[in-house]
Amino acid sequence: MPQLSTAIEETAPVCSDVPAGAASPTAGPGVLCTRIAPLPSPRSSILADPAHDDDDDQGSGENGVSSCSVVANSWTEQRLSYCYNLNLTSTFINTKTGAVSTAIFMVVGQATLKPRSGSWKEDGLITMVSGGGDLASAIVKFVADCSSPCSARQENPLLASTGVLMAPGASAASSITYTDSPASGDEDFQVPNYSFFSPPSRVSSTNNPVVWSSLSRIRCDKTMERNTVTGCVVSDVRPVLDLPIDDKYGAAAASYAWAQLYLSNHPGAADSPLTRLDDKATRIANRTNTCEEGSTVPFVRDDDLVPTDSCDEYPFAGTYEGGTNGALCAEIVPLLENGSWNFYEFDHSRPVTKNEPCIRAHVPLQQNTDAGSKYSGFISSQHVIDGEKFTVNLHF
Template sequence: MRRRITTLAVCAAVVAASTGMWTPAASAAPGHDHGRLVGTVGVTAARPAQESTTPVPSGSGERCTAARGKTKFCVRSDPAAFRDDDRMSTRDAATCAVTGPVEMRYHRFGSCLKTAVTGTLVNDKGAVIGTGTLSMVHSITLSATSSAFEEQTTVTLSNVTGQVTQVAVSLTASCTAGCVMTKASPWTGAKLLSRGQSASGTVNYSETLAKGAVANTRTKYDAYVTVPNAVPAQPNVSWDGVIDIRCDNAVGNFAGCVYPGARPDLEVSLSLYGAAAVTYYWAQVALPDGWGAETPLRRLASDSLAEANRRSTCDSSFVPFPDEIVVDDSCDEYPFAKTYEGGTPGGLCADIVPLFEDGQWQIYEANPNKPVTGTEKCVRGHVPLGENEGAGGELGRFTQAQRVLDLDPYTVTVVN
């Protein structure tokens, strides 16, 4: 994006994908005082994006045997029975119901982890005389502007058999690296549950980060599970949060935390940014690399390298049109200068003029002596400066809001 503002802020948006229509021109129709018409663009409404799902590894547990003439209760976490077709919008908070598969679902700022723990009651002869199943649900909410975060935990005794009628459970959370617990247990002591009963509460985590620092942490859980009048097996049961949380103090004025595996998406509004949005969308559908759609872009944090990229792409071979063709014409480059994919020399880019005519966006060649082939690695759009700068500001706000660090991949979606 060619901007007269040299400072980019940075913000976040959640993942969404758009559908649209790109129609190449049937023939080399001549165009106004510029080059030929190469096609038309129509963009339809965005569809809701999906969050990510990952399997939960099975936990450890000892073999259940008799305990010196006493009844013994052994516990272990169940193997994962995960599926990837039960997903939630990245725009919503992680909604955790007790029912459903054992799995980890997450988006940029939230997650829902479901695990299951089974307890087996054996008598002094080693025979199984009962079982109990606990459903464990952990819902974490992260913040773009705070490195402290909260987790809601619910444990439900979902099934019992035989001589197991009640199960007592206590739970303690912890975290790795520089993370500390400001509240480690969701409830005090052990909760005695009958079938269908639940215990719930919150735990709290916090990271203290120096300016520019980045830290990864993973939540961990230790449960002590037993039944009345039985000897609990040792060790009891432990599991972790499956994927890392990344906290940083490297973008914006505040520290914050995200799930970095959930790729953020920059939404660019066609109604707000007109020719700029059309330029990006045209590049995604008409050029081979599909930057920002089929192939993610990677953020370039260095302002000096980004300016070098911009000068390389929007070089002296870009000649602005007079106002009667494009008002306050400017060079808008895609991939963006603030990406590692940007910086291709301008002579290798497709030069286009997006114009809104007869109720649709028409794409013209900017220079009849430099035909658009559809094989270029980049595009230079002739875009009104206000739309160019407005889309650049959107990219800046996105980086901060989604906490997009250097080299972080992201996608771009053009929406109405």
């Protein structure tokens, strides 16, 4: 090992090779070097054991975060949340006197969707900010609905039926429960719709409502885990797997980052998203093709070079982009040396060109497994279904 360390140090990539203006993860306390240097030869080698199916466990995901913008007349959406903050103006013309009266209302709503439930709750508040003349007080009515088979139930039924008497400074809470029950294997798309009425309380009148709808569709489906789990997400918001290059994910995340930055197809980047593959048999076959006996060039484990060495493929086996014959992948060895991630060409006979469609990296087994668990948790927590695109955010 001392001889190997010396040889690697002598041929280590120079970090000035990182292209100017390269996107994160080249920024921050860590550094990714782009040049691939050859490893010395010969090396002790043994055939690899299967290391990890990156999509075969539940992992530990993250809950959705719901937050609303304080900017008036805004709509904010995340993968598992949406909210709105609207200023509405109500104008009333008295046909008898010709007097024009105006009132201003602030309507806010916030909801958190659930990756393992077909129901979600939207909580809101309606405040009468100002009003005068005939609109010194108003009967405020607020109704929400969604298309079948989705249903919307107003938890404040008075607000949805007869309306609530309000004067400037008064507020009324709004709470709506939406429920969708897609059939097994199916998905529904919903756009919540809203109607807001605010006629004057002292004058008999008709009132045209202010109407608006969600800016993006909400997808509820029952396709996950063999069509047994229902979940709802804002489908127009593309899910992002956030994976830090840190002590936990280390060489695995660094390898994905190198592939994303320097392979010509930039797998997992915003301009080249990956596609979720749900079928387990195909996922297993993908891994076999890249890292195991399906590859025409066997993966050779080298525990002297990388302790507990294992094959880590990217794009993931659990994607439609995965499953390439491992002989066609760039085979790299990521090593953290003096605070920099340096990358080495494992096989002299197969030089890395950066035009390969994939990588298979020599990664410590625990980091390989932890990265796979993170990916599995992401699939579950963000309810990423078969055929859905996602990106990978790799950073220090």
